[in-house]
Amino acid sequence: MAEYFRNPSLVQIAFAILTIAGGQDILLYLLMWAIVPQKNIQR
Template sequence: MQTKRLYRSRQDRMLGGVCGGLAEYLGLDPTVVRLVFLLLFFLGGQGLLIYLIMWLIVPEEPVSPL
């Protein structure tokens, strides 16, 4: 059994790959995750802070060998 790991996406990224990686980890569409972050941003500003912290903490997806 392979364990799931949270990574920032290399393929599905608009800025830092946080939303793409989180969507892949949760099995959601990346657009939904981006909308949640945007909603959190407009409802108190926490979305931007959470995104920036995740961008710093969550490692980038490893390069898969050919």
């Protein structure tokens, strides 16, 4: 997700805040996993 948004610090801070706020980070992680497109890896 950090690569997709091009700001790893922002993603880390958001997850830290959500973890402190009551564990909603797991739901957000699963939601973003389903929404954010995968990076195509050319070999």
